[in-house]
Amino acid sequence: MAFAPTRDDTDFAIERLDPRTRILGACAMVLAAVAMHSVSGQIAMVAASATLASFAALKPRDMFHRLLHVEGFMVVLLVLLPLTMEGRAVISLGPLALSDTGLRKAFAIVLKVNAAVLATMALLATLEPVRLGRGLATLGLPARLVHILLFLVRYQTLFRDEGARLMEAMRARGFTPRLNLRTWATYGNFTGMLLVRSMERAERVEESMRCRGFSGKFPLRGTKPFQAADIIFAGALATLLAALLAWDALA
Amino acid sequence: MAHIPDGVLSLPVLVGGGVLAAGAVAVGLKRITDLEIPRVAILASGFFALSLFAVPVGPSSVHLLLGGLMGIVLGPAIFPAVFVALLLQAVMFGFGGLTTLGVNVVNIALPGAVIGTLCAPLIARATPKRAALIAGLASALAVACTGLLVACSLALSSADYTLSARVMIATYIPLMIVEGLVGGFCISFVKRVKPELLAPLQSEAAQ
Numbered sequence: 001m002a003f004a005p006t007r008d009d010t011d012f013a014i015e016r017l018d019p020r021t022r023i024l025g026a027c028a029m030v031l032a033a034v035a036m037h038s039v040s041g042q043i044a045m046v047a048a049s050a051t052l053a054s055f056a057a058l059k060p061r062d063m064f065h066r067l068l069h070v071e072g073f074m075v076v077l078l079v080l081l082p083l084t085m086e087g088r089a090v091i092s093l094g095p096l097a098l099s100d101t102g103l104r105k106a107f108a109i110v111l112k113v114n115a116a117v118l119a120t121m122a123l124l125a126t127l128e129p130v131r132l133g134r135g136l137a138t139l140g141l142p143a144r145l146v147h148i149l150l151f152l153v154r155y156q157t158l159f160r161d162e163g164a165r166l167m168e169a170m171r172a173r174g175f176t177p178r179l180n181l182r183t184w185a186t187y188g189n190f191t192g193m194l195l196v197r198s199m200e201r202a203e204r205v206e207e208s209m210r211c212r213g214f215s216g217k218f219p220l221r222g223t224k225p226f227q228a229a230d231i232i233f234a235g236a237l238a239t240l241l242a243a244l245l246a247w248d249a250l251a
Numbered sequence: 252m253a254h255i256p257d258g259v260l261s262l263p264v265l266v267g268g269g270v271l272a273a274g275a276v277a278v279g280l281k282r283i284t285d286l287e288i289p290r291v292a293i294l295a296s297g298f299f300a301l302s303l304f305a306v307p308v309g310p311s312s313v314h315l316l317l318g319g320l321m322g323i324v325l326g327p328a329i330f331p332a333v334f335v336a337l338l339l340q341a342v343m344f345g346f347g348g349l350t351t352l353g354v355n356v357v358n359i360a361l362p363g364a365v366i367g368t369l370c371a372p373l374i375a376r377a378t379p380k381r382a383a384l385i386a387g388l389a390s391a392l393a394v395a396c397t398g399l400l401v402a403c404s405l406a407l408s409s410a411d412y413t414l415s416a417r418v419m420i421a422t423y424i425p426l427m428i429v430e431g432l433v434g435g436f437c438i439s440f441v442k443r444v445k446p447e448l449l450a451p452l453q454s455e456a457a458q
Contacts, residue, residue, distance in 0.1 A: 030349045066345045084414035112258025117345045124342040148335045151292030159300035177307035188436020196445045198297025202290040216285020
């Protein structure tokens with residue numbers, strides 16, 4: 001059920017915090033990371049997030065892989081900014097020139113994005129989805145959205161396994177993806193099959209839920225009150241972020 | 252990159268996207284009853300799982316956005332479904348972001364909602380072949396609109412992004428073609444195997 005690659009040892013400081021503390025803390029850190037204007041402030045945010053991430057039950061290798069993947073998403077932007085923004089040319093390659101303003105902007109984006117991703121991973125990636133849902137419910141997210149979230153957590157793994165089985169069956173029958181219409185027709189059938197299975201599963205679940213008297217509401221268990229650790233963490237984080245933002249404003 | 256990460260967009264774009272998404276999610280939730288939540292959620296899980304499978308395109312591969320198909324099957328419930336899916340992706344996988352959640356929901360779900368709502372009644376009545384054609388066009392159009400919206404989110408954030416945004420639209424063209432084909436074949440399959448799936452959710456609720 002766990003999405004996040006967690007280390008065996010679950011006794012990490014962050015795991016003991018209340019889900020609400022972790023959600024609000026992540027939001028505060030992401031907002032601070034996005035708000036930083038100066039390069040020194042942005043670097044400090046990356047350092048702060050990375051330090052925090054080292055206290056989470058995340059494997060460093062998996063974390064690195066995910067960061068690489070996020071960078072992959074932005075390749076277009078990062079490559080194009082230095083090429084297209086006006087400014088003094090730093091490096092020229094024939095007709096292409098990398099401008100200083102473009103490079104600086106691209107660098108700033110890399111720092112901000114990584115600080116935000118690291119902070120989110122540090123505080124939320126290892127949070128059990130059910131606890132995340134409960135935390136979000138206590139923070140005021142509509143109950144219906146929380147229900148959808150809990151269903152999604154439960155059934156997405158099921159349909160991923162189902163899809164993997166379908167793929168294996170396709171391969172067993174000799175299907176190899178190529179650059180042709182037949183490949184996409186096969187993937188269309190695969191998509192359709194998985195949707196049909198989802199629908200059938202949804203009908204079965206709905207019927208059995210009604211049998212048990214489901215009237216549209218689940219009891220959402222409340223969270224425990226905040227502990228001393230939450231107050232200490234929140235205080236420390238608020239002080240750190242305030243100091244960093246002040247530094248950034250002066251820089 | 253339909254999942255715009257934190258730290259790229261400007262504040263007005265983030266706030267605008269957030270407000271728009273909050274309104275759309277609220278409307279989407281209003282259009283379904285409490286009793287329909289499990290069905291919508293389990294279908295959303297199916298779409299979520301599908302979006303994680305890579306579809307090979309020659310030596311490379313793409314992940315489907317599924318906006319068009321989701322719009323056809325879920326109708327306005329696409330907004331809460333996409334919201335929750337993107338929230339989970341941001342939190343668990345680090346794709347997308349927390350501040351950009353609203354913008355990303357609008358970029359992916361809005362084209363699907365509009366195109367899907369318009370096409371669903373046509374597809375429900377059409378023969379499998381025509382349904383496939385309509386669904387294929389709808390899927391491709393939804394991807395194109397998402398690409399345009401992503402480019403607009405960037406261009407509105409900063410004038411520096413304008414050229415990058417234009418190039419980014421071009422990167423959506425392969426996805427548009429693949430998603431159009433897969434979406435078309437998918438609906439043709441569903442239409443033959445389980446056409447009830449394509450009856451609009453609302454009419455079922457009325458029964």
